[in-house]
Amino acid sequence: MDRIRLIGGNELNGEIPISGAKNAALPLMIASLLSDEPLVLQNVPRLADVKQLERILENHGVDIAVHGRRRGELDVVGQRMTFHAADIVDTTAPYELVSKMRASFWVIGPLLARCHEARVSLPGGCAIGTRPVDLFLFGLKALGAEIDIDDGYVVAKAPKGGLVGAHIVFPKVSVGATHTLLMAATLARGTTIIENAAQEPEITNVAECLVAMGAKISGIGTRTLTIEGVDKLHGATVDVIPDRIETGTFAMATAMTGGNVLLKGARPEHLQSALDILTQTGVELTVEPEGLRVYRNGNGIQPVNIETDPFPGFPTDLQAQFMALMTMSSGTSHIRETIFENRYMHVAELARFGADITVDGQLATVHGKPQLKGAQVMATDLRASVSLVIAGLAAKGETIVNRIYHLDRGFEGLEEKLSRCGAEIERLAG
Numbered sequence: 001m002d003r004i005r006l007i008g009g010n011e012l013n014g015e016i017p018i019s020g021a022k023n024a025a026l027p028l029m030i031a032s033l034l035s036d037e038p039l040v041l042q043n044v045p046r047l048a049d050v051k052q053l054e055r056i057l058e059n060h061g062v063d064i065a066v067h068g069r070r071r072g073e074l075d076v077v078g079q080r081m082t083f084h085a086a087d088i089v090d091t092t093a094p095y096e097l098v099s100k101m102r103a104s105f106w107v108i109g110p111l112l113a114r115c116h117e118a119r120v121s122l123p124g125g126c127a128i129g130t131r132p133v134d135l136f137l138f139g140l141k142a143l144g145a146e147i148d149i150d151d152g153y154v155v156a157k158a159p160k161g162g163l164v165g166a167h168i169v170f171p172k173v174s175v176g177a178t179h180t181l182l183m184a185a186t187l188a189r190g191t192t193i194i195e196n197a198a199q200e201p202e203i204t205n206v207a208e209c210l211v212a213m214g215a216k217i218s219g220i221g222t223r224t225l226t227i228e229g230v231d232k233l234h235g236a237t238v239d240v241i242p243d244r245i246e247t248g249t250f251a252m253a254t255a256m257t258g259g260n261v262l263l264k265g266a267r268p269e270h271l272q273s274a275l276d277i278l279t280q281t282g283v284e285l286t287v288e289p290e291g292l293r294v295y296r297n298g299n300g301i302q303p304v305n306i307e308t309d310p311f312p313g314f315p316t317d318l319q320a321q322f323m324a325l326m327t328m329s330s331g332t333s334h335i336r337e338t339i340f341e342n343r344y345m346h347v348a349e350l351a352r353f354g355a356d357i358t359v360d361g362q363l364a365t366v367h368g369k370p371q372l373k374g375a376q377v378m379a380t381d382l383r384a385s386v387s388l389v390i391a392g393l394a395a396k397g398e399t400i401v402n403r404i405y406h407l408d409r410g411f412e413g414l415e416e417k418l419s420r421c422g423a424e425i426e427r428l429a430g
């Protein structure tokens with residue numbers, strides 16, 4: 001199994017191109033199931049999760065083509081890809097494929113809307129909590145679907161004539177359930193209103209893609225989405241938005257090591273709450289025409305308290321990275337994780353660097369230290385893994401990060417991007 005070796009202590013200086021967002025690319029790819037015409041996506045990141053979803057979509061009969069791939073050329077990150085679901089040949093999404101990745105479950109929405117039936121294995125994904133699918137089932141039932149759980153599969157059938165528009169009030173904000181119901185409602189008969197919808201920029205990216213495909217959606221970017229069902233969607237060409245989590249991760253890495261990095265193509269408005277917090281830690285952020293500049297001179301890192309929340313709040317997907325930063329702050333910071341009940345698996349690993357962190361339920365207390373020391377660590381989920389890389393970049397001496405396949409799920413060209421900015425980082429094969 002590949003590992004990453006780092007020698008910490010170097011500042012980061014230079015430019016990092018921000019890749020297309022994993023969490024937007026995946027639902028956009030799934031949206032291709034809604035139409036028998038091609039959907040062209042630009043700026044799709046080269047990631048293990050994208051590859052895995054390609055396998056799932058191909059199993060349903062989607063033809064996939066990659067144009068203009070230029071491996072290794074980081075100035076041209078991302079790929080232009082066509083997804084053509086002329087015929088859906090299979091409405092089952094099997095366990096072997098779906099169990100590896102949470103977002104693959106979301107195919108249930110388009111399959112049900114277009115084919116009136118779907119059989120989808122219960123999902124996998126990062127092990128950060130129980131991650132039930134009750135909100136999806138609640139929403140799909142409201143659209144008239146009959147749902148059974150059989151042998152680990154959700155078996156869903158639309159009423160005769162297809163799904164029917166409904167008024168859905170989610171009791172809790174869910175990104176995945178919002179994506180799924182939004183896609184399903186585009187082909188339902190009549191009007192669907194989704195209240196307490198997630199407002200993440202990735203939802204907006206998907207909603208705008210659906211509109212480009214002929215869907216009728218209003219309230220995009222707000223808590224209430226209204227969808228007038230149409231008979232058919234057509235092809236479109238859509239850009240994947242830049243990855244706000246990758247942006248925040250590199251911003252925190254630069255805050256940790258010191259230095260001056262331009263995050264090219266970043267969209268600051270997609271992570272304003274995290275940027276506000278970073279500013280409070282003592283980092284200078286400047287919005288430039290080409291992206292976001294992050295600068296920290298020799299000043300210390302100020303401790304700041306955060307609480308994770310749905311967008312526009314502080315993203316849970318940046319909590320581990322922020323915790324890594326706080327391990328070297330000049331005081332005590334409190335972090336409250338409110339989205340996932342088991343997203344502190346990096347705490348024990350950060351302790352191997354000498355970090356002083358205690359956890360009590362949702363609350364983590366981080367007592368900052370002037371210096372971390374390199375260590376052998378093991379990543380347990382995607383963002384936890386990258387928090388260990390960040391800690392290793394600033395720690396004294398050698399760090400080995402094991403089990404890095406998690407990183408390949410969500411960070412395109414991580415080692416290249418960091419080493420171009422002066423980090424001593426390499427992948428050890430085997």
Ligand SMILES: CC(=O)N[C@H]1[C@@H](OP(=O)(O)OP(=O)(O)OC[C@H]2O[C@@H](n3ccc(=O)[nH]c3=O)[C@H](O)[C@@H]2O)O[C@H](CO)[C@@H](O)[C@@H]1O
Nearest residue numbers: 023103131132133134135136173174175176316317339340
């Ligand atoms: C591929 C992708 O985009 N993944 C993101 C997505 O995950 P995902 O879509 O899985 O996250 P959700 O927003 O659905 O989860 C939020 C909370 O709702 C709960 N819940 C969700 C669905 C449900 O049916 N019942 C239920 O109780 C979850 O367990 C969790 O506690 O949003 C999360 C929250 O921003 C991010 O951390 C993930 O990176």
Ligand SMILES: C=C(OP(=O)(O)O)C(=O)O
Nearest residue numbers: 102103125126317382383
């Ligand atoms: C939790 C994540 O992914 P997933 O929902 O696919 O597990 C993530 O992107 O941080």
